[in-house]
Amino acid sequence: MSHPSDIWAKLEAHRQAQGDLRIEALLDETRARDYTTSADGLSFDWSKTTIDAEARALLLALAAPVAARRAAMFAGERINETEDRAVLHTALRDLDQSLILDGQDVMAEVRKTHDRMARFAEQLRDGRFRGQGGKITDVVNIGIGGSDLGPAMAVRALAPYHDGPRVHFVSNVDGADIADTLAVLDPETTLVIVASKTFTTIETMTNAETARRWMAHKVATPADQFAALSSAEGKTSEWGIDATRVFGFEDWVGGRYSVWGPIGLSLMIAIGPANFDAFLAGGAAMDRHFREAAPEDNLPVLLALTGIWHHQICGYATRAVLPYDNRLARLPAYLQQLEMESNGKGVAMDGTSLTRPSGPVVWGEPGTNGQHAFYQLIHQGTAIVPCEFILAARGHEADLAHHHRLLVANCLAQSEALMRGRDLDTARALMRAKGYEGAALDRQARHRVFPGNRPSTTLLIPELTPFTLGQIVALYEHRVFTEGVILGINSFDQWGVELGKELALKVEPLLEGQDMPGHDASTRHLAELVRDLRN
């Protein structure tokens, strides 16, 4: 087997040798089939890229170290080396397995917590658990980052399955967030969930205090209408939440990987335990596929390799995630945390500087909305943005099938347009037909040229259900893991979020006019301007 640095060098040389290879020159019926990889009903089409047979073989060689690291992860080895932790969020979605960690079978506790969550969710949904004013009508999940984005994304995605109380999310420390949310709620029929792995996050604890004061105006014992999701169970009881409504998890579940366990309680309340279990089953199916499929048939591996080709080899700085499914509107934000907090690092696992770029900027919005906004840049701008389309073959609105047909047509048309573009001759012919000639014809035509050859992939699912959503989320988790292994990154820590938090504590007194030492001139000046404007 070649040394990884030889493979990287060969990939870079191969990309150079490709020159301005057109994707269309590669594409035929065979490629369309061979570069569409399917598993458990999901299909990933990566044929509209410049990955040719040689690039494919080299990329697959790059993935050689993944198998051993994957086995280590599933076996509970402490692969999160900078925090000395195992990485076992996968245990939360495969409840029947036995898993021995430090000599202990940890699954008994995981199953117990899952069953307690299910009982609590059912009691809430059928009205056995009541607020001071009767049956709970609204649930507010207060959390941020991994304690917000997962359930917020999934609750929105699975709206057709909602048959429980309404669920709301408050994350921002900006008082506007909680004020707007609580303004329309009745404290007597609201349950507040405080979701925080550490139970110290300042945004969450500030919002939780505000919610408790709001509740106390009308409810005699507000703590009775609070629940907590955390791995710091001591802190939850100090805060006054009864242990019967505290759902704990272990430190081997990372924040951005935590929607599968207690952090998913709001989702379970919205869609019910059976649908929540289908979501877990989708994740577990993807785990099995990731562990068992050969690299060339392995969806997470292929998504990772496509990403590496575009970012590290071709040098495209960003990647757009474009779900043609309005209910996946929060998926790009969810993936921003999952991908950028996991692989946005500057050093390798061993502490040496990375010699290659870390993960790309990930961004996106649902289609077709984006088409009428930023797609201009994607089609004609100078930056090439690989696009990742996500599409369901069936919509939920049976009586609106024509909407869905238009949605699908737009998605397929976009990837075709990005690849094919429109050349100058065609643009000139169009403008000539409109009556232009001479210099004006030339000028007008040039604005209507599309360079084309812009890469995209399409992930096709049958329908957005709890099961397929579980597959998609686990697919992206393992993609991030695979990229991390290939780049030598620890995908499970997030030291880069700490400095700003520390400084925020030191900036706050400045805003109250205290002369805090150590701040730079710009920061002191901004604080002074804020103070002046406030007065």
Ligand SMILES: O=P(O)(O)OC[C@H]1O[C@H](O)[C@H](O)[C@@H](O)[C@@H]1O
């Ligand atoms: O769940 P918590 O402990 O409140 O943490 C919430 C979030 O904040 C941190 O700063 C991290 O950046 C995230 O990874 C985490 O999900």
